[in-house]
Amino acid sequence: MDANILLIDDDTELCDLLAEFLSLEGFTVHAQHDGERALAHCRDHSYDAIVLDIMLPGMQGLDVLRGLRAFSRTPVLMLTARGEDTDRIVGLELGADDYLPKPANPRELAARLRAILRRTRMEDSPASELQVGRLNLNSSQRQAIYDGTTLALTSAEFNVLYSLLARAGQVVDKDTLCQEALGRPLSAYDRSIDVHVSKIRRKLAELGGDNLILSVRGAGYQYAPESAG
Incomplete structure (x- = not known):
């Protein structure tokens, strides 16, 4: 490589x-x-x-x-x-x-x-851009914009958010998020995904995007429709 x-x-x-x-x-x-x-x-x-x-x-x-x-x-x-x-x-x-x-x-x-x-290096992704409500993700530019303001995300945070946004309204389990965002299986007692989601939530909330990522106990996380934010 x-x-x-x-x-x-x-x-x-x-x-x-x-x-x-x-x-x-x-x-x-x-x-x-x-x-x-x-x-x-x-x-x-x-x-x-x-x-x-x-x-x-x-x-x-x-x-x-x-x-x-x-x-x-x-x-x-x-x-x-x-x-x-x-x-x-x-x-x-x-x-x-x-x-x-x-x-x-x-x-x-x-x-x-x-x-x-x-x-x-997701430039070749067939679904390079996602738009749900006021949130737009562009994987080719690795850019996230909420309500017109750019979110300062790390690479891992962008990947987690992209996986959630691609399934907006659906519950995504932590193992799937770990595989897609970090490229590895979720191991026992691994809180990486939880920490990344917590940071994304804070960054969205700073721009007025409260309650957009929901925790589903025992199942995973869900990006809520914009009307629920």
Whole structure:
């Protein structure tokens, strides 16, 4: 796959190993080992996706992520310690697209990156534009507009909203949302979709779009018709 990837991790040996494997998979890989320098680097360089270790010396990974989201919507895949659910939820709240526990399996990392990139390259989608009420989604431009105002969505948030809008009025289960938005099955105790939906709701509500995404207990989520908003 032709894509430029940035690894941000202080473990230089791990970066070398991952870069070697990902290069064989067709990725062009760059690495930064310091959070503050990586953030400055990203202001002057663009990438198709970023792999970010949460546990960094100096400027922590979550602070790097917060800084990135101030000027960039590049998809971010977090690397988190196993069992650190709090870091994962905070990372998703700050704008990460997905996470992978360390030590990361290189094949799984490559698969996650491909899934993220496929969903950010939806130009060839036959249904590139969706309009329901005051909400318009254009997948070729990766743009969401509500009542004339652009929604600042991460790649994962856009994908979740697109899946819901494509089935407006229907309940979409979390596993389907996870498969379509993140490119992977929903795992036990995985709250990624819940966090993404929560963030989308807040962003819609800021523009007056209250109660547009409904929770259906034990079933999933539903994008309500505009008349219900």
